[in-house]
Amino acid sequence: MDTREKDIENLKDYKYGFTTDIENIKAPKGLNEDIIKFISNIKKEPKWMLDFRLKAYERLKLLKEPNWQKPKYPKIDYQDLYYYSAPKSMKNKPKSLDELDPKLLETYKKLGIPLQEQARLNGIAVDAVFDSVSVATTFKGELTKHGIIFCSMSEAIQKHPDLVKKYLGTVIPTTDHFFATLNSAVFTDGSFVYIPEGVKCPMELSTYFRINASETGQFERTLIVADKGSYVSYLEGCTAPMRDENQLHAANVELIALDDAEIKYSTVQNWYPGDENGKGGIYNFVTKRGLCKGKNSKISWTQVETGSAITWKYPSCILKGDNSIGEFYSIAITNNHQKADTGTKMIHLGKNTKSKIISKGISAGFSDMTYRGLVDINSKAKNSSNYTQCDSLLMGNKCGAHTVPYIKNKNFDSNIAHEATTSKISEEQLHYCQQRGLNPEEAVGLIVNGFCKEVLQQLPMEFAVEAQKLVGISLEGSVG
Amino acid sequence: MREQLQLDFDKIVKTSKFSNEEIQTKKNFLNNFIKKGFPNRKQEDWKFLDISQIIKKNISDLSYFVDYSKSNKIDPSTFVDGLEHNKIIFLNGRIEKIDFNHEDKSKIEISDETKKNILFDYDNSLIDLNSAFTDKVFKILVKKDYSLKKPLIIYHSTNDSIKSTNINLRLDFELGENSCLKLIDYFANNTSKNFINIFYNFNLKKDSILKNYKIDKFRNDNLTYSFNNVEQGNNSVSETFILSAGSDYLKNEINCNLNGEYSSAFINGVFSLNENQQHEIRTTVNHMVENTKSYQLIKSVLGKNSKSAYQGRIYVNSKAQKTDGYQLSKAILLDETSEFNAKPELEIYADDVKCSHGSASGSLDENSIFYLMSRGLNYQQSKQLLINGFLLDVVEKITDLEIKNLIKNIIGLKE
16 A cells, blocks of 8 residues: 555545543633633733723624625524633643643644654644643744744733734724624634744744534634744644534634735645535634735735635735735635635735735535635735736536636736636546556546645645645545 | 605606506516615625715716607717618607618517516616616517628617606517627717616527627716626527727626527627726626537726726536636726726536636836837827727627728727
8 A cells, every 4th residue: 555545544534533532621602791701711811801802792792794605504603602612631721741631642643743842853833722722832942042932822911911912903903804803702712923023933833723622613813923024934734523513613813024024824724524415514714814014024825725614714915015925825625515715815005015816726526616805906006916816626517616806906007917717627637647557536636736736835845745645635536 | 766766657657658557567666676776885796886876976866757758859960870770769768760671571570568577587676677667668579580681770869858867778689590680789878967777688599699789989977777688599699799988887787698509608898988987897697508608808998087897707507518608807097096896707517617717907018108109109199009909909809890890980990
């Protein structure tokens, strides 16, 4: 058996579908002011944080759930969810990994994310988020030497309140859309990154999200601030156990790049997609937004979306600083009954701003995929340009692929170019590969990887290998 | 608004000779419209052109009353010269004349369809408005195997006897097997602030050909909405060309259902706008069966304070394998106040298809201007030459030679 086959064997059924049997502390079900106070209290938050949450909650009461998206889903009962769930052993936060519950360590080992630093060869600092709390952050010492702050959100609120206060909610305000505001009210944990002026982060930073408890929603919040002239590359990975019910994941991610700073944010999203009949799976309704605040700043999003029953997200860039650059590279794969409505928004406000969108969508089985994007060049954004390319690949005639770009050009000095194609894998290509000794599945894998190459290239090394495998595996059984 | 609608409706019923049955149908449409109201920007299809706001701001008190009992004087000086043609004259909201002088009368049948309901599903309140207030609805049937010898020109004109009025026109066309119709819509309005609402329904049988050219060239400050619904049978061809330049506000909507195999639809459009004009083209092409083809090309040249929008949608049913769908929109922005919006949409449920769309917008290429100027043209001339070349590309797609030359003359494009 060669390695590819082994991988497939391993992953044929969703490999990350196990549950960790662990004692949890849960907040009572439901969404109300008391729950918000409970969350705030258990995390020993200062008053300004509680006010922030309550303000969002007040606003939330006025908002309606949006329903313009393509994939429709049964109504979520927001009162029937647990908004806080944490392993009991985390109540008094362990001071080092040695004190961490071995069950948790075991879980992450199973997921292929060893938390012991010596086990890591490639030097990626990890913040592991388990249900509602961050359980461990590695390589802290090394990072502190450079003045980099990389810790859980709760810790940041305690230890760096000035920074959090200054930046939290500046890109995604509490007055945003329904899911973002819900997150602002009840977010539990997440990662906080601050890169000081002129520092180039020496290693990849990464967060690993894991939903374990049932009937919980995961609401994490990530804030990354890159100060003047700094650089950081950040990775995000996600998995969840197999369950029949649908679980909600509504995270907020805020990125802020000041003058000359660069943030590279990569996601490999592999939440449980539901079984082949479309039962269960995660609803991934995430708000991701980056602000290029300073001159010459750059934000780059790369995403590989293979999991979730429904993916509904638009990582966006607000190009406010002059000469700033926004990039979006995406591969979205849907199979069986998965649905995705994803894309990006590029809002050009500053002069000489540039953006680039490369989106590759692959749909197979009974799935449905939509690319929805906005390119808006403001009248003040002189000499800006955008290039968009979105290609879709269809496998079989039970699936759908849709492209819905919105293009708004209000500036005569600026250029927008948009291209989109939809097609299937041509018989000639398949024939050619098979003639040279590949079986049909290998042939499809090869062609699909070629189709996705432009995006895969953007991923950091270790992720790219994993993503490439994931692409092949997600399409298992869709050929023939 | 509600009372005004009801009042004007009663007035029309009193002055005209509709049968009871017809009045009842019209009443239903009126009630539908009152329920829905004018479309506004909250509706996705009206995002870029908010009719409700435009009427409020520019026309304010819209009147719906048209006296269908009195005829209007036709002014022959507005007729197109140098091209023999059949005429339908639509003047001040009333069809004054239907004239097929150049044709074999036994091959064309005109019937009254006023009391008939609309046969397709729509979610568009302006169709309700149209059906409630329009005069007689005529159906023009071109019989099997007959090709009209000369084009049919529909003159849309208004004179100064009406102001701030809503006028409606509805015509149904049926093209029998292997027939051909060339139809030109010629807008010559010299009045202001009217809301003109046009609704055409085409039914194309096997092997038939429809060519529709819409020419709105002369400046006027009316608000015009035109909706074409085209149903296509096997091997039929529809070609639509839109010149969108004259009215202050204009929205052209084409809904094309390719129901028969090997049918094809071509939609080409040109926007040439200036000074506070706001125009839009919205197309929906539904590929319902195998081996169908659609092609769309839309180009805009946008001057000061003008806005154009293109919403194009290609839908491919899961049965419609081997579909070819193509969409391209390009815009040149000439001024810092001009704006271009596009929403080219693909909705695809079949895998063996070739669908693509492209959209590009930007300013005139300075290098090309430099090239022309270095060869002795002045700045204005170079600019004009580039713009003409840009637009000519679309006009060249017109398949009828005579009409192509006519349109070139009207636009003032010379090769």
